[in-house]
Amino acid sequence: MNAMCGHVEDYLRMRRSLGYKLERAGVLLPKLVDYLETAGSPTLTSELAISWARLPVGVSPNHWAARLAVARGFARYLQTIDPATEIPPAGVFPARRNRPTPYLWSxxxxxxxxxxxxxxxxxxxxxxxxxxxxxxxxxxxxxxxxxxxxxxxxxxxxxxxxxxxxxxxxxxxxxxxxxxxxxxxxxxxxxxxxxxxxxxxxxxxxxxxxxxxxxxxxxxxxxxxxxxxxxxxxxxxxxxQLRHSFAVRTLIDWQQSGVSIDGHIAILSTYLGHIAPSDTYWYLLASPELMATAAERLDTRLGART
Structure with a gap:
């Protein structure tokens, strides 16, 4: 299992050099290696990864899914070194991501x-x-x-x-x-x-x-x-939540001014430091005012066609 420990260290070092902190992975992956050692398996398999992920009792499926996600990330890396490694499938646990609605500062x-x-x-x-x-x-x-x-x-x-x-x-x-x-x-x-x-x-x-x-x-x-x-x-x-409010206010101003959000979302996404515009689109769902403005514009557009 010393080789597996070395692979964990190399994986964490490589990912962190790309800017990822991997604080959770740094804690969990050594425990995954211990679990494999106890099971007597020199290879990471889907069955073992899933069994390890669901070890904690009295927790939500989200917790298991987060543990399995750590194992999946490591397995993808490990498979390039050991082809016998199995990458656990996604969606094993019925996890839901419930993002709380932020307070929007007026x-x-x-x-x-x-x-x-x-x-x-x-x-x-x-x-x-x-x-x-x-x-x-x-x-x-x-x-x-x-x-x-x-x-x-x-x-x-x-x-x-x-x-x-x-x-x-x-x-x-x-x-x-x-x-x-x-x-x-x-x-x-x-x-x-x-x-x-x-x-x-x-x-x-x-x-x-x-x-x-x-x-x-x-x-x-x-x-x-x-x-x-x-x-x-x-x-x-x-x-x-001042950050959320800034993003929502910008989107509202664009909508009310007739500016294409789809055409400008990448600009706001870059300004906010989001990796992908999809992270910025979430703000559309965070504001009733945004949704109301969008619905009003849609009604106006559809009304003009009838």
Whole structure:
């Protein structure tokens, strides 16, 4: 089984070099190798992979499907080395992907959010979160992408932000409107005045001059949205949902302006850092307003033909 362990290490190293983190696979694949060793099998077969996938009890089929997906990915790689390897079939477990409907921030909500951030007691915390939430709202960046920005990543002359470690560890360029650039420039000036001796090169800094953390941002957002009265037992707005709202607002503006979404979706997909336009199309289903606008345009088109 030492050879199998080596194949796991090579597989993970190869995939990670392509930008995939494979955190789950890094945990599960050694356990799969242990299972094969216990079974006395030098070869990965579909039967063994499926049996291993469904070992956990009291879990949903989604959990089994996720484990089997890890095994399938490794099996595809392993089959190029050992032709006797069997790739488990897809769809063995009746898994469903239920994506929760995101909270869609209205323009009024965003304005109140920025006002609430500016009213925070600490001046540097207030300035930082107002600028951060504003950037997320107008760019659709992921939270981790924004907090990962260093000072040299924003070119105030060209208005372009360089995200160096986007999803799958890719680099992408995000052009901003001149008003957003001006707001970030003003924040940078205020940040340097309020916190001249920072402890990192981060663009957005905390009270102590360090890079912001996801938990700290979430805590601040909970405080503000609770004060705004939009957070309750069933509604929990998040910073990431500013990204959803940016995408939905862009699509709504296109629809209402008569712009072809099919003809422009690739542009939005690239801007958001999606691997495929299909990931962006999901936002069409996330907004009743989008669906209503689409239905209205369809009725108008069909009505014109009768």
């Amino acid at each position: 323009q009024a909500d965003i304005a109140r959010l920025l006002d609430g951030a500016r009213a925070l007691r600490s001046p540097i915390r207030a300035a930082t979160h107002q600028a951060l939430f504003g950037l997320l709202a107008v760019s659709g960046m992921r939270v981790g992408e924004a907090t990962g920005l260093d000072r040299g990543d924003i070119d105030f002359e060209t208005g372009v932000v360089t995200i160096r470690h986007a999803k799958h560890d890719r680099t992408r360029l995000v052009p901003l409107h001149e008003t957003a650039v001006a707001a970030l420039d003003a924040y940078a000036t205020e940040r340097d005045r309020l916190c001249p001796a920072t402890r990192s090169d981060a663009f957005f800094v905390s009270n102590t001059g360090t890079r912001l953390t996801p938990s700290g941002i979430a805590k601040t957002l909970r405080q503000i949205t609770t004060d705004m009265g939009i957070r309750d037992a069933t509604t929990a707005p998040t910073a990431h």
